[in-house]
Amino acid sequence: MRRLILSAAHDIFKEKGYDGLNIRSIAERIEYSPATIYLYYKDKNEIFYALQYEAAAAKRDHLLPALSIEDPWKRLIEFGRLYVDFGLKHPDWYDLLFLTRAPMEHIENQQCWTLGMATHSFFVETVQACVDARFFKSTDTETIAYTLWCHAHGMVSLFVRERMRMYPPEVRAELAKKSFAMIVKMAESL
Amino acid sequence: MRRLILSAAHDIFKEKGYDGLNIRSIAERIEYSPATIYLYYKDKNEIFYALQYEAAAAKRDHLLPALSIEDPWKRLIEFGRLYVDFGLKHPDWYDLLFLTRAPMEHIENQQCWTLGMATHSFFVETVQACVDARFFKSTDTETIAYTLWCHAHGMVSLFVRERMRMYPPEVRAELAKKSFAMIVKMAESL
DNA sequence: GTTTTTACTAAACACTGTTCAGTAACTTTG
DNA sequence: CAAAGTTACTGAACAGTGTTTAGTAAAAAC
Numbered sequence: 287m288r289r290l291i292l293s294a295a296h297d298i299f300k301e302k303g304y305d306g307l308n309i310r311s312i313a314e315r316i317e318y319s320p321a322t323i324y325l326y327y328k329d330k331n332e333i334f335y336a337l338q339y340e341a342a343a344a345k346r347d348h349l350l351p352a353l354s355i356e357d358p359w360k361r362l363i364e365f366g367r368l369y370v371d372f373g374l375k376h377p378d379w380y381d382l383l384f385l386t387r388a389p390m391e392h393i394e395n396q397q398c399w400t401l402g403m404a405t406h407s408f409f410v411e412t413v414q415a416c417v418d419a420r421f422f423k424s425t426d427t428e429t430i431a432y433t434l435w436c437h438a439h440g441m442v443s444l445f446v447r448e449r450m451r452m453y454p455p456e457v458r459a460e461l462a463k464k465s466f467a468m469i470v471k472m473a474e475s476l
Numbered sequence: 477m478r479r480l481i482l483s484a485a486h487d488i489f490k491e492k493g494y495d496g497l498n499i500r501s502i503a504e505r506i507e508y509s510p511a512t513i514y515l516y517y518k519d520k521n522e523i524f525y526a527l528q529y530e531a532a533a534a535k536r537d538h539l540l541p542a543l544s545i546e547d548p549w550k551r552l553i554e555f556g557r558l559y560v561d562f563g564l565k566h567p568d569w570y571d572l573l574f575l576t577r578a579p580m581e582h583i584e585n586q587q588c589w590t591l592g593m594a595t596h597s598f599f600v601e602t603v604q605a606c607v608d609a610r611f612f613k614s615t616d617t618e619t620i621a622y623t624l625w626c627h628a629h630g631m632v633s634l635f636v637r638e639r640m641r642m643y644p645p646e647v648r649a650e651l652a653k654k655s656f657a658m659i660v661k662m663a664e665s666l
Numbered sequence: 667g668t669t670t671t672t673a674c675t676a677a678a679c680a681c682t683g684t685t686c687a688g689t690a691a692c693t694t695t696g
Numbered sequence: 697c698a699a700a701g702t703t704a705c706t707g708a709a710c711a712g713t714g715t716t717t718a719g720t721a722a723a724a725a726c
Binding site (some may be wrong): 307308310330 | 712713714715716717
């Protein structure tokens with residue numbers, strides 16, 4: 287039953303986005319009363335957590351191809367490229383993971399957090415591998431990882447939350463590509 | 477009357493944040509009925525636009541000290557520093573300006589947009605001045621500006637939307653500082 | 667066959683944004 | 697001055713949220 291509810295929530299989220307998702311629409315889709323949902327999920331936040339987990343899993347799957355790249359520098363680049371690609375292709379998922387205000391209070395206890403942290407750790411480890419291989423002059427792995435992440439996240443969130451209106455729609459993706467290339471260049475001389 | 481409503485909205489927003497702000501709470505504070513508000517503002521979005529303008533003005537004021545710096549490179553650095561500083565000090569304003577999903581549809585017509593664009597133009601012009609002064613090897617002003625903006629915005633939004641839980645609270649500001657220094661270093665060799 | 671447990675829901679509550687019919691006071695007009 | 701019109705405002709409602717509670721019908725256990 288939990289699966290049924292979550293699956294319906296998933297579908298509605300994909301169809302109508304965040305705003306179109308509400309308890310009554312889920313209930314209608316699974317042909318149960320709204321009250322029934324509360325027998326299986328404490329509140330709407332819990333459904334959100336579960337959806338965030340789906341998003342985290344989708345993100346992990348999207349990044350998976352980078353895992354198998356031997357060379358740490360190439361792996362880092364591909365990881366970053368795929369990260370941005372995921373955000374641009376699945377703005378709703380990205381939004382849910384990194385831009386939603388709502389339910390962060392006890393997220394640390396959730397599977398979603400574990401999954402997200404695993405992906406993040408992989409990223410940091412790749413940066414560490416680059417540091418170990420003397421790809422950078424700097425050895426401050428944490429700051430390097432954070433800096434690169436900020437840039438990628440900044441790009442995606444400006445896009446997702448539509449703060450790129452000063453650029454015509456058709457140049458936005460191109461600009462993101464150029465900026466990504468630029469940060470790679472910058473990182474090379476770090 | 478419009479001023480009265482907006483001033484109340486402003487206060488409530490500062491006190492209770494985005495979520496505590498609703499029509500009835502504004503009405504209560506100014507001691508009018510909720511319906512009255514609709515005589516002066518079309519809907520809640522219009523009040524939002526007005527608040528966004530306040531936020532944009534607050535941001536401009538915060539960045540003002542950078543304007544008078546002669547040296548373009550120093551000006552750019554100080555501008556960036558103040559930008560991040562504004563975001564960390566006034567997360568609610570920053571949120572309203574760059575992270576709120578809601579009312580972006582017709583924002584281009586709003587004063588807020590004009591004000592925000594002016595600030596943004598100043599930023600791009602400063603980058604252009606650096607390019608003209610051969611501070612960078614690259615001459616792609618647009619991409620440089622966008623890249624720097626993405627990094628700053630990424631830092632602030634990860635902070636504002638509380639996606640830095642993997643770092644202990646006390647290191648977050650420090651990490652931001654280090655990352656800012658790092659992007660400056662990176663930009664120097666751009 | 668009676669009792670207990672399970673699975674579910676209708677109806678309500680409290681809270682949103684928003685609208686509309688109506689009212690009381692002030693202004694204009696004959 | 698009285699009638700008509702205009703202005704400023706509101707009570708009450710509507711529709712849409714998340715959520716709770718009392719109750720019911722069916723299945724399971726005894």
